[in-house]
Amino acid sequence: MSIQPVLSFPTPLHNTGKLDATFARHGMAQVYFAESLWSMANGVAIDPQGRLLVAAKVGTLDGSRFGLARLLEDGSADMAFGHQGSVIGQFESGFEATAGKVHVLPDGHILLVGLHYENAHRTLPALALFDARGCPVRRFGNNGRRVVRLPGNLSHGVRDSWLPPGLPGAEACDASIQQDGRIVLLANHHFELADHAGMLIRLDSDGELDNTFNGRGFVVVRHLLMNTWLNSVKVQSDGRIMVGGSINFPEEGLLARYHCDGSLDEHFAVDGFMSFKAHGRSVQVSQIVQQGNGDLQCFGSSRDPMHCLSLKLHINGRPDKHCNDGQAQLLEIGRSGCQWTAAQAQPDGSVVTAGATIGGIEADFILGRYRSDGQLDRNFGEGAGWVRTRIGHSLDTATSVAVQTDGNIVVGGYSLDGNYRAMVLRYLG
Numbered sequence: 001m002s003i004q005p006v007l008s009f010p011t012p013l014h015n016t017g018k019l020d021a022t023f024a025r026h027g028m029a030q031v032y033f034a035e036s037l038w039s040m041a042n043g044v045a046i047d048p049q050g051r052l053l054v055a056a057k058v059g060t061l062d063g064s065r066f067g068l069a070r071l072l073e074d075g076s077a078d079m080a081f082g083h084q085g086s087v088i089g090q091f092e093s094g095f096e097a098t099a100g101k102v103h104v105l106p107d108g109h110i111l112l113v114g115l116h117y118e119n120a121h122r123t124l125p126a127l128a129l130f131d132a133r134g135c136p137v138r139r140f141g142n143n144g145r146r147v148v149r150l151p152g153n154l155s156h157g158v159r160d161s162w163l164p165p166g167l168p169g170a171e172a173c174d175a176s177i178q179q180d181g182r183i184v185l186l187a188n189h190h191f192e193l194a195d196h197a198g199m200l201i202r203l204d205s206d207g208e209l210d211n212t213f214n215g216r217g218f219v220v221v222r223h224l225l226m227n228t229w230l231n232s233v234k235v236q237s238d239g240r241i242m243v244g245g246s247i248n249f250p251e252e253g254l255l256a257r258y259h260c261d262g263s264l265d266e267h268f269a270v271d272g273f274m275s276f277k278a279h280g281r282s283v284q285v286s287q288i289v290q291q292g293n294g295d296l297q298c299f300g301s302s303r304d305p306m307h308c309l310s311l312k313l314h315i316n317g318r319p320d321k322h323c324n325d326g327q328a329q330l331l332e333i334g335r336s337g338c339q340w341t342a343a344q345a346q347p348d349g350s351v352v353t354a355g356a357t358i359g360g361i362e363a364d365f366i367l368g369r370y371r372s373d374g375q376l377d378r379n380f381g382e383g384a385g386w387v388r389t390r391i392g393h394s395l396d397t398a399t400s401v402a403v404q405t406d407g408n409i410v411v412g413g414y415s416l417d418g419n420y421r422a423m424v425l426r427y428l429g
Helices: none
Strands: 002-004 028-030 038-046 052-060 063-071 086-089 096-104 110-117 122-130 145-147 175-177 183-192 195-203 218-221 228-235 241-247 252-258 273-276 283-290 296-302 308-313 329-331 338-345 351-357 365-370 386-389 395-403 409-417 419-427
Touching: 052 110, 052 419, 063 110, 063 122, 063 419, 096 175, 110 175, 122 183, 175 228, 183 228, 195 241, 228 252, 241 296, 252 296, 252 308, 283 338, 296 351, 308 338, 308 351, 308 365, 338 395, 351 409, 365 395, 365 409
Parallel strands: 002 329, 038 096, 038 395, 038 419, 063 096, 195 228, 228 283, 252 283
Antiparallel strands: 028 419, 038 052, 038 409, 052 063, 052 096, 063 086, 096 110, 110 122, 122 145, 175 183, 183 195, 195 218, 228 241, 241 252, 241 283, 252 273, 283 296, 296 308, 296 338, 308 329, 338 351, 351 365, 351 395, 365 386, 395 409, 409 419
C-alpha cells in the first residue's frame, strides 16, 4: 500500500496536462442546451470526425431531461446537430430523465444511456438511439427509446436527490458495447436500505432483452449474499464481461467476470469474484479498463478519508505483484478528499483518468495518467502525474474522459456557480 502525497516536482520539458488554449475559451467550453435552465455533463465521447458528443442531465421548467449535445473539434456547438446543437428529451412521455453515457456505434449511430425516473424515488435503466443528425432511430425500442423493465421489478433502482454534488451517489449508469452490437448494461435493485443486488443486463442491437444471455436476458450479481453495488461494466477484448463496484458495509471494492453467455467465469480471481480493501479502508470501484496485453486496472476511491484509488490486476484477476506489491495505490490531492470517476486505456498501455477533489469551492477537476506498469506517469502534469483545474469560484466536478486520435484529452463534467453548467475541457496529451 502506498499513499502518494502532493509534492513539488521539477518543471517538465513539454506541456502534457496543460489546457489546450486553441479549444473554445482558454481550453474550456460551456455546453449549451437550447431553452434549458441548467445542465450537468455526465459522459463524453469522440466520433470518427473528431466531433465531441456530450451526455447530460438537463433542467427544464418541467423537470429534468436527458441531454445530448455535439461540439465541433474547436469546442463550438455543432449547429447541424439536433436543435441548435443539442437534443433534449425523455425516455417516456411525462417522466423525468437523465443521461449518463454516450457511445458512437460503428454504423455512425449514437447510443445514449441514462435513467428513466419512474417517480420521486425509483429509477430504471434507459437508452435512446440517434442518427448522426440527432434524429431518433425508430427501429430501436419504442420509436428510438427503450426503458428496461425486468421481471419482479429487478431493474428498479434508487433515485438520488440528496447527496452533495461531487460525491458518489446512488444513480449508477454504465453500458458497454459488444463487437456484435449487443449492449451490456447494469442496474442496482433496491430491496431496502443498504440492501442491493446488481443486475447485469444484455440487449440486442434493437433494444430488446437478449434471452440467450443467462436464459432470460440478465444476471443477478450478488456476492456472498452481501449488499452488492455495481458502478462499471466493461466488455473485454475476448468478449468476457467485467463488472465493478462494491460489496458489504463498510464497502469493499468488488470485481467479477462473466462469460458471454452470462455464466460466471469461475477462473477469475476466486470463483469469479474479487473483493479488496485499501490499507484497511473501505473502497468503491468506479471504472475498469483493459490494457492491450490483457491486464486490468480499476479506479475509484477509498473512504475515510476519500483518496483516488488504482489497482492493477493480471487477466486472471490476481493482483500484479510488480505494481505496489499487488496492493491498491492511493493518491491524495486536496484537503477534503478526491476520487477517480472515469478512465480510458490508451494503445501504448497507459491509462488516462479523470475525477474531482471534494468540498465546496475546493472541488476541482483532476486529470491523471498512469503508465502501463500501473504507476503514475511523471512525464504528465509537470512531474506529478496529475493536474488540478479550477474553473472559477465554483464547485467543479469531472465525470468523464475521452482521448482524441492526436492524443489530446477531453474531460466532461459540470460547474456549480448559482446554476449547474455542463463543461468540457481539453488538455494537451
